[in-house]
Amino acid sequence: MFLRSTYPKNDSRFSGLILILRPRKRDPVGCATVEDSMTGVAWSDRYVTGIKAIDKDHHSLFELLASLVEHRKARSGPSAVAATLHALEVYAAEHFEREERFMLSAHFPGFETHRRAHDEFRTLVQALARQYRREPASIDLDKVSQFLAHWIGSHILVEDMAYVPYLNGTVSAEVDDTDTPPMPIEIVLRVPPGKHEVIKRFAALMRDGGEVADTLENTLNALEHHREQVLDHRVRALFGT
Ligand SMILES: [Fe+2]
Known part of the structure; x- marks a missing residue:
């Protein structure tokens, strides 16, 4: 032994x-x-x-x-x-x-x-x-x-x-x-230490495609659109004539 x-x-x-x-x-x-x-x-x-x-x-x-x-x-x-x-x-x-x-x-x-x-x-x-x-x-x-x-x-x-x-x-x-x-493209991201797991899971869902990936992509697009609208509104409020 x-x-x-x-x-x-x-x-x-x-x-x-x-x-x-x-x-x-x-x-x-x-x-x-x-x-x-x-x-x-x-x-x-x-x-x-x-x-x-x-x-x-x-x-x-x-x-x-x-x-x-x-x-x-x-x-x-x-x-x-x-x-x-x-x-x-x-x-x-x-x-x-x-x-x-x-x-x-x-x-x-x-x-x-x-x-x-x-x-x-x-x-x-x-x-x-x-x-x-x-x-x-x-x-x-x-x-x-x-x-x-x-x-x-x-x-x-x-x-x-x-x-x-x-x-x-x-x-x-x-x-x-x-x-x-x-072929898939390999990307390197620098992420906050506490977020790397959730980002990996998100990336895996997007990579695998299907209904969940489509919903995530649509949600992401909607959020970005909303953020743009908020910023546009702010620009108009600050700088509008
Ligand atoms: Fe293997």
Whole structure:
């Protein structure tokens, strides 16, 4: 046994958080292994994309998954499980953002479909973590581990592997193909610290389109129109003849 962090190694965001005792697992072929017989998923070379930052992230996701499985086996208390679910929520969101930046810069044509898969997973894990915090006994951790293992494993093998040739330059994207929808534009905004979450949520709603986005856009236009009218009125009051 050795002392090991529940969180991804060398990641300062998780420093000082809970530590658990966990047996070291040996890999017979010498590559890093995180495995669990219940989930049937082990980190192995078949998950290697060859893109260093992505592989590091994926390995950390497997580590978090393994921590969750061990919490279940060890019947850890709700606070330890909740902390691991929170770490998974944060880490997956940051990893997806990184992948999405890479895909955009490589003009990967499957970007929108891939981003939607990320969004679905992000939203589901957020809801899972929230429900677990509210009522830990209502969540079956076996089902959670199996779902996560299946999702992460198959997502890497199918969806992530599809962008690899574009990211490593083996395939070049058709940047100016008029038949394909334009790639989203990345923007950088400086926002007040307390507002960044709500602005991100607003941006996500606008990006996804549909009825909610249309209503928001119409409301925004109406508010701007009203503000212009107020300013016009003030100008006339101050400077009118
Ligand atoms: Fe992905």
